[in-house]
Amino acid sequence: MIFSIDRDILLNHLLVVQKGLPSKTPLPILYAVKFEVHEDHMILTTSNTDVAIQVLVDDHSLNIVQTGHVAIPGRYLIEIMRKIVAQRVEFALIEDKIIVIKADRSEFKLRLMDVEDYPEVDFLDLNDPIILDSQLLKTIIRETNFATANNEKRPILTGVNFKYQDNHIYCVATDSYRLAQKNVKIRTYSKEFDIVIPNKSLDELSRILDTYNEDVELYINPNKVLFKMNATLFQTRLLEGTYPDTQRIIPTEFPVTIPFNKEELLQAVERVSLLSPKDRETNYNIIKLSLRADHVVEMSSTNHEIGDALEEIMPSSDVEGPVIKIAFSSRYLVDALRAFSSNEVIIQFAGEVKPFVIKGNLDQDLLHLILPVRID
Amino acid sequence: MIFSIDRDILLNHLLVVQKGLPSKTPLPILYAVKFEVHEDHMILTTSNTDVAIQVLVDDHSLNIVQTGHVAIPGRYLIEIMRKIVAQRVEFALIEDKIIVIKADRSEFKLRLMDVEDYPEVDFLDLNDPIILDSQLLKTIIRETNFATANNEKRPILTGVNFKYQDNHIYCVATDSYRLAQKNVKIRTYSKEFDIVIPNKSLDELSRILDTYNEDVELYINPNKVLFKMNATLFQTRLLEGTYPDTQRIIPTEFPVTIPFNKEELLQAVERVSLLSPKDRETNYNIIKLSLRADHVVEMSSTNHEIGDALEEIMPSSDVEGPVIKIAFSSRYLVDALRAFSSNEVIIQFAGEVKPFVIKGNLDQDLLHLILPVRID
Numbered sequence: 085m086i087f088s089i090d091r092d093i094l095l096n097h098l099l100v101v102q103k104g105l106p107s108k109t110p111l112p113i114l115y116a117v118k119f120e121v122h123e124d125h126m127i128l129t130t131s132n133t134d135v136a137i138q139v140l141v142d143d144h145s146l147n148i149v150q151t152g153h154v155a156i157p158g159r160y161l162i163e164i165m166r167k168i169v170a171q172r173v174e175f176a177l178i179e180d181k182i183i184v185i186k187a188d189r190s191e192f193k194l195r196l197m198d199v200e201d202y203p204e205v206d207f208l209d210l211n212d213p214i215i216l217d218s219q220l221l222k223t224i225i226r227e228t229n230f231a232t233a234n235n236e237k238r239p240i241l242t243g244v245n246f247k248y249q250d251n252h253i254y255c256v257a258t259d260s261y262r263l264a265q266k267n268v269k270i271r272t273y274s275k276e277f278d279i280v281i282p283n284k285s286l287d288e289l290s291r292i293l294d295t296y297n298e299d300v301e302l303y304i305n306p307n308k309v310l311f312k313m314n315a316t317l318f319q320t321r322l323l324e325g326t327y328p329d330t331q332r333i334i335p336t337e338f339p340v341t342i343p344f345n346k347e348e349l350l351q352a353v354e355r356v357s358l359l360s361p362k363d364r365e366t367n368y369n370i371i372k373l374s375l376r377a378d379h380v381v382e383m384s385s386t387n388h389e390i391g392d393a394l395e396e397i398m399p400s401s402d403v404e405g406p407v408i409k410i411a412f413s414s415r416y417l418v419d420a421l422r423a424f425s426s427n428e429v430i431i432q433f434a435g436e437v438k439p440f441v442i443k444g445n446l447d448q449d450l451l452h453l454i455l456p457v458r459i460d
Numbered sequence: 461m462i463f464s465i466d467r468d469i470l471l472n473h474l475l476v477v478q479k480g481l482p483s484k485t486p487l488p489i490l491y492a493v494k495f496e497v498h499e500d501h502m503i504l505t506t507s508n509t510d511v512a513i514q515v516l517v518d519d520h521s522l523n524i525v526q527t528g529h530v531a532i533p534g535r536y537l538i539e540i541m542r543k544i545v546a547q548r549v550e551f552a553l554i555e556d557k558i559i560v561i562k563a564d565r566s567e568f569k570l571r572l573m574d575v576e577d578y579p580e581v582d583f584l585d586l587n588d589p590i591i592l593d594s595q596l597l598k599t600i601i602r603e604t605n606f607a608t609a610n611n612e613k614r615p616i617l618t619g620v621n622f623k624y625q626d627n628h629i630y631c632v633a634t635d636s637y638r639l640a641q642k643n644v645k646i647r648t649y650s651k652e653f654d655i656v657i658p659n660k661s662l663d664e665l666s667r668i669l670d671t672y673n674e675d676v677e678l679y680i681n682p683n684k685v686l687f688k689m690n691a692t693l694f695q696t697r698l699l700e701g702t703y704p705d706t707q708r709i710i711p712t713e714f715p716v717t718i719p720f721n722k723e724e725l726l727q728a729v730e731r732v733s734l735l736s737p738k739d740r741e742t743n744y745n746i747i748k749l750s751l752r753a754d755h756v757v758e759m760s761s762t763n764h765e766i767g768d769a770l771e772e773i774m775p776s777s778d779v780e781g782p783v784i785k786i787a788f789s790s791r792y793l794v795d796a797l798r799a800f801s802s803n804e805v806i807i808q809f810a811g812e813v814k815p816f817v818i819k820g821n822l823d824q825d826l827l828h829l830i831l832p833v834r835i836d
Contacts, residue, residue, distance in 0.1 A: 157766070160734065160735065160766060160767070163734050164731065164734055167727065167730055167731045167734065168731065169727060182767070189771060189772040189773070189774075190728070190731055190769070190770070190771050191769070191770045191771075192734075192735065192767065192768070192769050192770075193767045193768040193769075194735075194766065194767040195765070195766060195767045351543065351545060352566070354543055355540065355543045355544065355566055355568075358536065358539050358540055358543060359536065359568065359570075389571070390533065390536060390570065390571060391536070391558070391568060391569045391570040391571045392568070392569040393566070393567070393568050393569075394566070394567045394568075395565060395566050395567075396565035397565070398565075
């Protein structure tokens with residue numbers, strides 16, 4: 085196997101497949117990037133228990149002298165490529181077990197792993213894609229993924245639920261204290277599906293989308309979903325189980341609606357949280373919000389050891405409804421507000437012990453819901 | 461006690477005294493910033509076992525309505541000031557134990573600590589200063605402090621030795637594997653001194669110097685040194701004990717001298733270190749450097765598990781001396797090269813098992829020395 089290629093091109097492809105390298109695995113061969121060098125292109129593959137990534141490389145800078153298959157230790161290869169400043173790198177297999185990498189006056193000899201040990205990765209068939217705009221997909225991830233659960237108490241909540249119905253995808257994430265819901269209309273029709281994608285896989289996918297601006301094709305089966313981005317395949321396992329019906333916990337009647345400038349509200353929440361005591365269960369800071377009769381909103385926190393904080397916030401336009409007082413983890417409101425692109429948000433209250441809802445003027449079909457805590 | 465002040469001004473002063481707050485202390489009062497508000501100025505003080513910092517604030521934005529002394533919990537105060545966006549902040553003492561901080565529509569009430577508990581901090585008398593340019597002082601710290609020891613096996617090596625003789629300060633740092641030495645000429649005369657300043661204190665001082673460009677006054681007694689930067693006093697304890705005589709370990713004869721482009725050398729060392737095995741004692745990567753008969757320099761590393769790396773580097777001008785082969789921890793060479801401002805460096809070798817020395821064309825009176833390791 086002998087080929088040479090532009091260093092930047094190879095590094096960029098490696099940084100994509102890097103996200104499929106395991107951090108820890110009982111199967112050491114998975115620490116390798118599998119290189120399949122064909123006559124006029126090569127294929128790089130990585131995989132772990134969650135995701136599998138494959139990139140087809142047919143850049144015009146790729147010059148293949150001899151075909152072959154090898155498994156190159158991924159971490160070392162990527163570190164070497166990062167540190168090389170030469171424009172071109174050359175790979176040559178020697179003695180069937182060593183890859184020689186040359187770049188200008190640098191020469192690396194890396195011991196290979198046995199490519200025959202690399203497990204077969206089954207990517208889904210590329211039939212009947214659902215087409216999604218890459219930026220829309222990125223937005224969905226940004227607006228929902230943070231609201232998934234981090235711990236494994238209820239594994240199904242560690243992913244985002246994507247549910248197709250009537251040409252829409254309904255995306256929901258919740259850790260049972262707060263919920264994010266985003267609905268998007270899609271261009272292609274699909275069979276119905278109702279899947280839960282692990283939050284870590286979505287994080288990795290989101291990073292790949294940072295440098296990709298075209299359409300994404302989705303292929304779904306009951307256990308996996310495959311995202312195709314031009315020459316890159318990103319496949320992830322799905323979470324097993326039935327996602328809870330979250331629709332019934334979203335209130336439908338909101339006696340109180342308060343509009344805010346998002347940035348002002350965010351800054352006030354962050355300040356008032358500085359002194360606030362921690363919730364025993366979540367370890368997040370509890371703050372109070374109250375709408376006064378004069379329609380000024382007060383946010384406050386009381387900490388017997390440290391001190392008190394009080395913020396007055398003027399609603400950005402007319403308030404609807406009677407006075408109300410509610411307490412909650414400030415972290416949830418901060419996370420939710422940061423997920424909005426809107427400069428104006430409204431908060432809708434169903435009652436002092438009922439979940440409240442945040443919407444934004446520019447974030448279409450996006451809803452965040454936060455459960456209050458009881459205060460004495 | 462009542463005063464108001466520009467928020468940016470106060471925050472900048474607080475960020476200076478913050479470096480005197482302890483990370484952990486058995487004396488909780490030291491978590492406070494001491495405010496002494498006088499008729500026309502105020503003094504902020506912090507201290508811990510290593511350093512004491514005092515700032516005199518007499519900014520024209522300071523409006524003092526009522527004098528007084530208080531001890532305000534430092535971490536909370538600084539976090540609040542960071543998050544406030546209002547231009548002005550107002551402080552008022554109530555009930556002798558609570559400070560009320562108002563800024564626009566924000567109000568914080570912080571429980572105070574008892575200012576009477578704050579220990580007396582003795583700053584040295586301001587007599588007979590040694591005058592140093594602040595950027596020169598910063599350069600000394602940058603070029604030497606990294607070479608101090610991190611562990612406490614030999615406590616005296618955890619500081620930088622500053623020794624005055626004949627209108628020069630000789631600065632030395634070593635962890636017994638490598639050494640940095642910088643000599644500077646100073647403008648003022650001084651009594652002789654020979655002190656060792658803790659590396660952590662120098663790190664903190666260096667950060668304060670980031671925003672200070674005028675002369676620094678030094679005041680020294682056998683136990684402490686005080687740096688005066690206009691209205692800021694930074695005092696640190698000194699390390700006790702006699703600093704080793706390092707002069708005798710610096711070779712005087714160098715049969716081999718090789719000039720390098722610093723950046724090329726640094727990049728090659730970083731690449732060749734990627735695969736190199738770790739030294740058992742220091743856990744740093746061992747690499748080999750050899751000067752070939754054709755005057756090309758080879759750097760290499762061999763790792764039986766991972767693979768080998770080889771770099772050829774062309775000296776930047778004429779080489780002096782015979783072929784040589786030497787091995788050392790690459791980390792020491794990387795640290796040393798990064799400390800140089802020079803684009804051209806020379807490495808001088810005294811022999812294959814003797815310390816070698818690095819100098820730079822633009823870094824006057826700076827010398828770095830590295831001990832080799834034995835190779836088989």
